[in-house]
């Protein structure tokens with residue numbers, strides 16, 4: 001293929017020389033003359049393991065051409081990767097100045113081009129940038145429309161500095177957000193045989209994916225470091241603890257607990273997190289991230305309450321109460337906290353949870369609910385139909401077959417559903433609010 005790469009920094013330089021080594025003709029563009037001079041001489045513009053050899057090889061092959069500006073030489077490319085910088089502003093926003101400039105320049109080049117190049121934005125950008133910033137600028141400057149005159153994708157880059165050449169050939173996966181199927185074709189050809197799955201998705205999903213992955217990596221590092229600081233204050237080496245944490249591939253290093261949904265709760269997570277934070281406080285160890293976990297959980301419950309309140313009616317059916325279906329453990333259930341909040345604000349709640357029978361509750365569980373919702377017996381009903389009929393707002397806390405079937409009958413007309421668990425939206429024929437989707 002003939003491939004353009006605009007921006008020859010860490011991402012662009014690695015992309016350009018690796019593709020040239022793989023046999024493609026590459027036109028690299030950068031405004032930085034020093035980088036262009038180095039590449040012309042077969043020298044890598046950045047320090048990366050293995051890059052010097054590949055750059056020398058690519059330059060010697062004659063397949064790596066470099067240019068100081070986006071010009072007509074890009075017009076007949078099959079794919080044009082845009083890898084310019086998107087540096088942070090002091091308020092955290094990302095500068096899109098270079099992305100916008102390149103979009104206009106590419107548009108001008110495309111104006112008289114006969115080819116159908118697929119333009120692939122690889123710079124990390126906020127969700128919506130490809131469709132609402134990049135695309136209109138190209139379309140305006142070129143007079144062409146996406147899908148007809150050119151293809152458009154956003155492909156997040158997952159390479160890490162220090163191992164970027166290895167990461168180029170062994171990405172965790174290849175994710176491409178595409179405006180249309182035609183745009184995906186040359187990318188499947190180029191990257192389809194790399195290890196890791198090739199996944200086509202929505203451009204905004206792909207854009208947020210990149211930010212989410214990096215936020216997750218930062219979160220993992222900070223979690224390990226907070227456990228490390230706590231361990232040190234307790235005179236133990238938390239590296240051993242984290243080694244063991246990582247050995248659990250079932251609950252810890254897995255997809256468990258990694259889907260947006262309702263708040264955590266129950267008799268263990270809140271209690272043990274509090275215990276850990278107490279240990280830290282006693283030792284004067286600051287653990288702001290783990291402290292923040294309790295804050296974000298409380299905010300999540302408040303958010304569910306605000307979705308209920310937004311409907312305007314005070315009649316609420318709460319479908320589920322305990323901290324997970326099939327248990328009668330009510331201790332620190334987030335659904336109990338939600339019910340308590342709504343009842344405290346004067347909402348008329350009826351609650352259905354077949355596993356919870358007040359007459360059977362014992363011990364700490366019984367004491368907890370008596371303190372939290374003292375008159376629960378008057379609100380709790382085993383009659384799912386009656387509970388649903390009462391509610392103008394149906395709050396779905398469990399996804400059991402009985403509840404799903406009842407929703408099919410009752411989630412209609414002027415009612416609203418607040419979904420905390422991710423039900424099939426197609427079954428709902430009234431107003432629908434997902435908790436975080």
Ligand SMILES: NC(=O)c1ccc[n+]([C@@H]2O[C@H](COP(=O)([O-])OP(=O)(O)OC[C@H]3O[C@@H](n4cnc5c(N)ncnc54)[C@H](O)[C@@H]3O)[C@@H](O)[C@H]2O)c1
Pocket residue numbers: 006007008009010011012029030031032035083084085086098101102122123124125157158159160161
């Ligand atoms: N560095 C990484 O490890 C990494 C990994 C994944 C994603 N990213 C993202 O990829 C993008 C590029 O990152 P980077 O580290 O390669 O940046 P970089 O600053 O190293 O390189 C950007 C290059 O773009 C060039 N440039 C700027 N404006 C230009 C223009 N109008 N025309 C042509 N060239 C222009 C600059 O001269 C520079 O060489 C960023 O959005 C970054 O967030 C970086």
